Amino acid sequence: MPIQNLNIRRECNVYPASNYAKPKMKVVEKVNQKSTSGIEIKIENLSKSFGDINVLENLNLAIKPGSFVAIVGRSGCGKSTLLRLISGLDQADVGTIYYDGSQHNAINGDARFMFQEARLLPWQSVINNVRLGLNKAEFPKALNALKQVGLESRADVWPSVLSGGQRQRVALARSLVHEPRLLLLDEPLGALDALTRIEMQNLIERLWRELGFTAILVTHDIFEAVALADRVILLNEGKIDLDLDINIARPRQRSDMELNRLGEEILQRILTTPVTS
Amino acid sequence: MSKRSQNYLSWVKNASGWLLPILLVAFWDVAARNGWITSKILPAPLDIVHAAINLSLSGDMLQNILISTKRAGGGLLIGGSIGLTLGLLNGIFRPADRYLDTTIQMIRNVPHLALIPLVIIWFGIGEEGKVFLVALGVFFPIYANTYHGIKMADPQLLEMGRVYDLNPWQLFTQIIFPSALPSILVGLRYALGFMWLTLIVAETIATTSGIGYMAMNAREFMQTDVVVLAILIYALLGKLADTAANLLELRLLQWHPNFRHG
Known part of the structure; x- marks a missing residue:
């Protein structure tokens, strides 16, 4: 099948990010053009190993401000490690990460991280969880954030009475209340049932389009990646194996032929790549 | 089944646990009255009630309860706050843990009641010795559980x-504590048990006031009714302390699914 509206770059990622010529894409139409508020990320020669295992090897990557990038790959391919390094939660052995051109070392208020688990404080009400890290003057923002995720009616309950999807929505509200310019999502929908997943995907996409932050999503689910992202990066054994632009207009239909074809394409690529370690 | 008979059934179920104690007390009363048990061994239940009334009227009982409660509370406050502080310190700061935990674990293995002779030499039979023993008794459960909780x-x-x-x-305030x-709070409940236990022993051995003294004094005059009364007061105070701890748990751990009522 001919590949037309996507660019496949199979590379051994040895050239520096500055030479990284990413073809212009102009398909994504934003609800409001606030994409300038997203952070531009550049990663140079990133390596990380745990003991003898090289999790990431000399990785280079540039991410446009306000774009939505999905990172996929087999378990253990280094995708979560990459996300943690980008956030500053962990430190790389070698290499540099730039936020808007300046070196980034430790996590700060510009970036927010959503984990696979909601990680809500069980001893605080929902609204107080969203208020975490805010000062008193900013408290009204918390309720707004809860409204954005449609949970303002549950503001005063304990997290333990919420469903898994609701907890992740609270975690999303907690992230967004700080108006992050970069949202890092480490399989936040992995533990949810199929229907809740779709609702959450729609919610994340909508908020991303409204707020204009840069989003990086690590996921196992290829079709989730294709449905949400502008660009899908396939990692294999710590290297970029595939880098695809997804030029499908939004809002996207889950039944879209092209979308499913792309998903299948990536899936086949993963399945046919031999596992050496 | 009608609702009424269901209610009746559940009432019977709830009350059934009380059947045996009531029968035992009734048997005890009958046995004491008929002289099967002499009052020197065990007084009749009604005699104990009498003793309670007499001692309440004279004010002795309240006085002694107050003194014992003060000792218990003082010891709990001192030992508990030291235990909590050290538990937090060692739980949070690794260097403190390295220097202090071994020592604390060694001291823990000395049964604190074995110190009574030494404590009498140190403090005499005054208040300090008893408060000291209670403090020592409550220190370890609070320390160990605080440390464990932090870890x-x-x-x-x-x-x-x-991230935030x-x-x-x-x-510390939002997450660790x-x-x-x-x-x-589990440590506190254990500590309350140790608190009364220590006090009972300490008051029985060396004292001139308090519930334990009341019991030992009565023993001299073979007033078994007062002795049994003292035992019952201890039981009641222990139960009260435990209920208080329970209420504290319900209040502070509302968020915890295991403690949610209703």
Whole structure:
């Protein structure tokens, strides 16, 4: 099948990010053009190993401000490690990460991280969880954030009475209340049932389009990646194996032929790549 | 089945636990009245009630309860706050843990009641000795459970705290301390048990006031009714303390699914 509206770059990622010529894409139409508020990320020669295992090897990557990038790959391919390094939660052995051109070392208020688990404080009400890290003057923002995720009616309950999807929505509200310019999502929908997943995907996409932050999503689910992202990066054994632009207009239909074809394409690529370690 | 008979059934179920104690007390009363048990061994239940009334009227009983409660409370406050502080310190700061924990664990293995002769030499039979023993008794359960609670704080939540730029104080108040609280409260309940136990022994051996003294004094005059009364007062105070701790748990751990009522 001919590949037309996507660019496949199979590379051994040895050239520096500055030479990284990413073809212009102009398909994504934003609800409001606030994409300038997203952070531009550049990663140079990133390596990380745990003991003898090289999790990431000399990785280079540039991410446009306000774009939505999905990172996929087999378990253990280094995708979560990459996300943690980008956030500053962990430190790389070698290499540099730039936020808007300046070196980034430790996590700060510009970036927010959503984990696979909601990680809500069980001893605080929902609204107080969203208020975490805010000062008193900013408290009204918390309720707004809860409204954005449609949970303002549950503001005063304990997290333990919420469903898994609701907890992740609270975690999303907690992230967004700080108006992050970069949202890092480490399989936040992995533990949810199929229907809740779709609702959450729609919610994340909508908020991303409204707020204009840069989003990086690590996921196992290829079709989730294709449905949400502008660009899908396939990692294999710590290297970029595939880098695809997804030029499908939004809002996207889950039944879209092209979308499913792309998903299948990536899936086949993963399945046919031999596992050496 | 009608609702009424269901209610009746559930009432019977709830009350059934009380059947045996009531029968035992009734048998005890009959046995004492008929002289099967002499009052020197065990007084009749009604005699104990009499003793309670007489001692209440004279004010002796209240006086002694007050003194014992003060000793218990003082010891709990001192030993508990030292235990809590050291537990937090060693749980949070690794260097403190390295220097202090071994020593504390060694001292823990000395049964504190074995210190009574030494404590009498140190403090005489005054208040300090008893408060000291109670403090020592409550220290370890509170220390150990606080330490354990801090160590059990969820690393995932701590990492989340880092993402949200919490400073060390916020990390402590928002994440570490609330995580440790269920464990600390378990420590408190154990400590309350140790508190009364220590006090009973200490008051029985060396004292001139308090419930234990009341019991030992009565023994000299073979007033078994007062002795049994003292035992019952201890039981009641112990139960009260435990209920208070329970209420505290319900209040502070409302968020915890295991403690939610209704």
